[in-house]
Structure formats: C-alpha cells, structure tokens
Amino acid sequence: MTNFPVAKIRADFPILEQKVRNKPLVYLDNAATCQKPNRVIDSISHLYRHDYANVHRGVHTLSVRSTDQFEAARIKVKEFINAASDKEIIFVKGTTEAINLVAQTFGRTHIKAGDEIVISGMEHHSNIVPWQMLCQQTGAVLKVAPINHKGELIYDGFEKLLNEKTKLVSIVHMSNALGTVNPVKKIIAAAHGRGIPVLLDGAQAIPHMPVDVQELDCDFYVFSGHKLYGPSGIGVLYGKQALLEAMPPYQGGGDMIRKVTFEETEYNVLPYKFEAGTPSIADVIGLGAAIDYLNEVGMDAIAAYEAELLDYATEQARQIKGLRIIGEAEHKGAILSFVLDRIHPHDIGTMLDSLGIAVRAGHHCAMPVMDFFEVPATARASFAMYNTKEEIDVLMQGIKSLIEVFG
Amino acid sequence: MFDDLRDLYQEVIFDHNRNPRNFRVIENADRQVEGFNPLCGDRLTLFLRMDGDVIVDASFQGSGCAISTASVSLMTEIIKGKTEQEAEELFKQFHEMTTGKGEQASLAAVGKLAVLAGVREYPARVKCATLAWHTLDAALKNEQKSISTE
Incomplete structure (x- = not known):
C-alpha cells in the first residue's frame, strides 16, 4: 500500500x-452515503453556536457572517471542480433535484415533441425518471445507450443514437450499481461534434477522483454533498453560464428575484435565479468544510x-x-x-x-x-x-x- | 460466528430455503396471485386450489431471500385443509407475531410458524416474512392482481 x-x-x-x-x-x-469528518461536524456546530442568521438579507453582523461563509463555500465548490465562475455553481438539495431542475428548465425550453434525450443503460433512477417525466410533458423520446456484460457502455451503440433530433445527452460519470467509470471526455466530444449538450451525473464520481468541468467541457455537472463527506440535503448544479442565463427559473420565491410587483417580477442574476427561498445555510458551509478537508488529503x-x-x-x-x-x-x-x-x-x-x-x-x-x-x-x-x-x-x-x- | 442471528435464522429456515415445500405450479389453480417486494426484488406467485371455502392445495413459484422463501414454504404447508376464515385468522396471528404485538398468545396460535418470530427484532426484514401472507390475503379476497409490500 x-x-x-x-x-x-x-x-x-x-x-x-x-x-x-x-x-x-x-x-x-x-456509495449510499459517506460519513463526516470532525471538520464538517464542527463547522456546522460552530455556525449555529456563533454565526448563524439568514443569508443575503440583513445588514446585521450575524447575517453578514453567515453570508460570507455561505458565499465562501460557493467559491470552494467552484475551485474544487474548476468552474469558470462562481455564478455557475447553483446550490440545490442534491443530485436528484439538480437533474429535475435541468429537465424542467433547460428541458422544457429546448426540448419538444419528437426530440430525443440520450441516457445509458446503467443510470440511477434519478437520471431516468426526470427525463421520462419530461418526455411525457413534451412528447420527446428517451433513448437508452446499451451496456455490455462487463457493465461497460457500448460506445458504438451510444454514438449511433446521436442524430439531429438529439437535444441532450445525460449520462452517469461513475455508476453507483456497477462502479463503471464512463469515457465521458469521448462522449462529450462526440455529442459536441453534433452540437448536443451533455449533463454528467457526478454523484458517485465526485468523491473518488479529481473533476475538472472545464477540462471535461461538460455543459452540466451535478452531485450531492453527502456522498462527498459533506452534509445531506445539499448538492450542486454546475452549468455553463450561457446555458444557465438562457434557462428560466425553476422555483419562484424569495432570493431569486430582483424586483417584484403584482404585475411582474424581474429575476435575480446567477446563481441566485435558481436559489429560491432560504437555502440550507449550514449544509452549504459544511460542504465547504468537506472540500477543505478533501483538498488537504x-x-x-x-x-x-x-x-x-x-x-x-x-x-x-x-x-x-x-x-x-x-x-x-x-x-x-x-x-x-x-x-x-x-x-x-x-x-x-x-x-x-x-x-x-x-x-x-x-x-x-x-x-x-x-x-x-x-x-x-x-x-x-x-x-x-x-x-x-x-x-x-x-x-x-x-x-x-x-x-x-x-x- | 453468527450467534446473534440464531433467533432469526433458525435451522428450520435454512431447511425450507434449501428445500422449499410445494415449490410447483398448480395447473388450473382456482386462485393465482403475484406478490412483489420492490425493496428487495422478492417475487412470488401463489397458487391455491379450493373446495368450497377449504384450501385443498397450495403451492408457489418465485425467488426471494431465505426468510421470504421459508415463510411462503411453511405457509403453503400449514394452510392446506384450512378454511378461508381459519387462514385469515392465522394471517392475523402471524402478523401480530412478526410485528411484536400479541407476544406469547400468538406464538402458541401459529404453531411451527413461530420459527419466524425472530424477524420482529429486524424491522427491515419483517416484510420478507409477511410477503407470502399478504399475497395469500389477496388470493383469498380473490384479487386477481399483483400485490406489493410497498
């Protein structure tokens, strides 16, 4: 060893x-969930004992402290996956919510009847069901790339599915049931060659290997905090800024608005446009602590x-x-x-x-x-x-x- | 090595798991219902032949864990010759035993099914033991559909 x-x-x-x-x-x-280091447990405990208040709102001292730590965690995530901007880091509940968000905003904007979404035969239900729901809503068609008996993607079978009707490839980076790590760079290059964006489900991959979203050139990367030694109830949607800008909000509420009257609402800028309501403040900060710990190891x-x-x-x-x-x-x-x-x-x-x-x-x-x-x-x-x-x-x-x- | 598990995995359970009784199809069964536990993938088909309200033959097919296989195997043995009402009463007693209600009274009432009493200490495994009986319940109520523990 x-x-x-x-x-x-x-x-x-x-x-x-x-x-x-x-x-x-x-x-x-x-693979179901990881245990938490003292660093994470203590960061949450410290926050609640000393610094806790709502974020992005008050001018008072505690709110400023919480907001600073919250936004510092966003920068940690940005650096951990090497995103180009912290505007591209959206905090969500977890991988599942991130995929549903993309399906219901990107999907409902860009995917129409007869269009095709390509997944693989080794997906977790969370990368199947949101697309089935979108297909039911829009009349789009879900295509499943085949796998072999070693549990590997049959790459040629995947590539054959790509055509002018394909509007999105959503594929797992590392399979939770099999452990397979997919050839995602090759997949992304093939899809981009045809102008198709790619979402990577990184829930399993992220705790096991370095992930660089710019090097991968994926359009979306999604993962959960709890599989990364962080708290449950928090996850990340990474999306390329131009794509996120063009997407409508997912949920309406506080924090995601710039100006509201009874006649109309002007939405907030990225990343807040996708973060309606009080976020899971302590869990975001706990995720930041997990990333600090992982960077040290x-x-x-x-x-x-x-x-x-x-x-x-x-x-x-x-x-x-x-x-x-x-x-x-x-x-x-x-x-x-x-x-x-x-x-x-x-x-x-x-x-x-x-x-x-x-x-x-x-x-x-x-x-x-x-x-x-x-x-x-x-x-x-x-x-x-x-x-x-x-x-x-x-x-x-x-x-x-x-x-x-x-x- | 597995001393803690002796209450759950009694020798009778291993025996029925290795050699399930009444593991066959009844052609032209009067009742046939599928039971499914989506949590663990256990799947069984229960066949009953009836004479009036008496169960004259019972059998099953399918695959499951040792607890669910032993439970359905034992059940097919014990319900033969019982009336629908007697079988339903047995289900009630069995249910009370596996969920920890009823205690000693139900242990006596269920006879050799008492070997499955150990599951009440393992909440995650109670459904393995009761799948067979929920399937029987559906069969007796003549519900010709598949039932699920979830």
Whole structure:
C-alpha cells in the first residue's frame, strides 16, 4: 500500500470508532452515503453556536457572517471542480433535484415533441425518471445507450443514437450499481461534434477522483454533498453560464428575484435565479468544510489509494467460490457489487450486519441494471478513503462464513 | 460466528430455503396471485386450489431471500385443509407475531410458524416474512392482481 495516511484520516471520523453488534464497525456503504469528518461536524456546530442568521438579507453582523461563509463555500465548490465562475455553481438539495431542475428548465425550453434525450443503460433512477417525466410533458423520446456484460457502455451503440433530433445527452460519470467509470471526455466530444449538450451525473464520481468541468467541457455537472463527506440535503448544479442565463427559473420565491410587483417580477442574476427561498445555510458551509478537508488529503491521493483497495477487494472476491462480481469494467471506481449462488443479497446484508459490516443489499435505485444482469438485487461493498485492507479481510471472511452457514 | 442471528435464522429456515415445500405450479389453480417486494426484488406467485371455502392445495413459484422463501414454504404447508376464515385468522396471528404485538398468545396460535418470530427484532426484514401472507390475503379476497409490500 502507498503511504496514504489512513489511520490519521480514520481518527478524523468519530462515527467509525464505534462497535456495531459488539464488533468494530466496518462501514462499506459509502456509495449510499459517506460519513463526516470532525471538520464538517464542527463547522456546522460552530455556525449555529456563533454565526448563524439568514443569508443575503440583513445588514446585521450575524447575517453578514453567515453570508460570507455561505458565499465562501460557493467559491470552494467552484475551485474544487474548476468552474469558470462562481455564478455557475447553483446550490440545490442534491443530485436528484439538480437533474429535475435541468429537465424542467433547460428541458422544457429546448426540448419538444419528437426530440430525443440520450441516457445509458446503467443510470440511477434519478437520471431516468426526470427525463421520462419530461418526455411525457413534451412528447420527446428517451433513448437508452446499451451496456455490455462487463457493465461497460457500448460506445458504438451510444454514438449511433446521436442524430439531429438529439437535444441532450445525460449520462452517469461513475455508476453507483456497477462502479463503471464512463469515457465521458469521448462522449462529450462526440455529442459536441453534433452540437448536443451533455449533463454528467457526478454523484458517485465526485468523491473518488479529481473533476475538472472545464477540462471535461461538460455543459452540466451535478452531485450531492453527502456522498462527498459533506452534509445531506445539499448538492450542486454546475452549468455553463450561457446555458444557465438562457434557462428560466425553476422555483419562484424569495432570493431569486430582483424586483417584484403584482404585475411582474424581474429575476435575480446567477446563481441566485435558481436559489429560491432560504437555502440550507449550514449544509452549504459544511460542504465547504468537506472540500477543505478533501483538498488537504488530495483527490489524486484518494483516487490512487481507493484503486488499491478495489484491486485488493476484487482479487480476494474472485477467490471465493460461488461469488459473482456484477460490474467488471476496465475502468472502475471503488465499488464491488456481487451476488452469491443461492444466497439472496438481503440475507447477505443481514448476516454481514451481525458481524458489524455495513453493506447495501438491494437494487441500488437501478432496477434496469438488475434486469440486465438478471438478478433481483446485489450486495454492494463501496469503499471510501477511510477504509482499510484489514476491513476488506473482515468482509471476505464474513462472506466465506455465511456461505458455510447457508450450506 | 453468527450467534446473534440464531433467533432469526433458525435451522428450520435454512431447511425450507434449501428445500422449499410445494415449490410447483398448480395447473388450473382456482386462485393465482403475484406478490412483489420492490425493496428487495422478492417475487412470488401463489397458487391455491379450493373446495368450497377449504384450501385443498397450495403451492408457489418465485425467488426471494431465505426468510421470504421459508415463510411462503411453511405457509403453503400449514394452510392446506384450512378454511378461508381459519387462514385469515392465522394471517392475523402471524402478523401480530412478526410485528411484536400479541407476544406469547400468538406464538402458541401459529404453531411451527413461530420459527419466524425472530424477524420482529429486524424491522427491515419483517416484510420478507409477511410477503407470502399478504399475497395469500389477496388470493383469498380473490384479487386477481399483483400485490406489493410497498
């Protein structure tokens, strides 16, 4: 293993110290949500104890303090993903709201009956259903790019779907159910060659690898704070400024207006146009603290360490008879989805829990992926920067034991 | 190694999971209903043959976790020969047992189904045990549609 300071990192996450069912907690459900470092917990606590008031409103001292910290967090996000401007960083509830926002504003402005939206066969429900809703509203058609049995996008199949009717490509950067990392630069270049904008669902990718939206040249990038070691209830929509300028607001209310009379309303400028109502102030500031923490550890170092964890886990898993890995893409993030012969994932989940191991068992909000692999569900161990090789040993031993018990 | 789970995964449950009873199709069944738990993907089809209001044969097809497979397997055994009313009463007792109401009284009333009492300590798994019975309930009420636990 590299010199990654995992012991020091673990010490920053107080929840990891506990025992679950009398065994040391082994938390491997990071693709569902990540645990929070002291930095994040303390930033929220500090805000509420000392600086909290509503943002963008009062002239009083606390409001100024809250607003300063809130807007500083926006700059941190902008720098973290290398956006061109902080006007391009819209705070939303999470990935799901960000995709719905784009569907209902960009989509309803630019997409009409007969137009086509291209997604892939490995999408999370949150990158399927908002587009189905838009298609129902507009008469547009949803096209699904095929995947192969390793869980990879069939690139030629994707490219064939692009034509003059295609108005948007919305595709996952890294699959939550399979771990597959898509060739997004190639996808974006192909779409842009035909004048088609691209939204990347970055919910899974963002905690695992450096993301540079200008280098990717994506038109929208969306992610959630809670999978990035930040609070739940906060997420980010990145959009290129020109596109965001041309989009109508999503929700009406306070903060998103410049001037209101009963006859008409003049909307506020970016990013506030899309941030109606009092935002989740403490969570935005907590997300900023998570980004500070990640910058100190370094996204390149995290990616390298997690790649080692995944390689180790994959190698160990392949030696277990009766275990089948679901998702064996060449380019993968730190997710190990698997099924066992004759043992249902829910039984795996309950049995591992009794050993203090938290994994997800289910369809991972990706039922079409389950259908493709002809399994009702999978068990999924997903790794974060605070996991260790020793924890993977505990997992593998647990799997071997439960296979024995089931007989 | 799995000592904590002995109440949930009793040997009878492993046995029924390995060798489910009445795992077959009843041709020309009088009742046939599908049960589905979207949370975990468990799916079963329940078949009943009736003589008046007596269940003379019961069987199932489908796939699920050990708890849901054992539950439906045990259920098909125990309901044979029972009247609709008796079966509904058993469902009520079973439901009380798995949700932690009723306690000892219902344990006695459900006979060998008592091996599934352990699920009440695992709220996330209660639906695995009750899927079979919700499906039976729909079949007895002659609802010819699929039912869902959600």
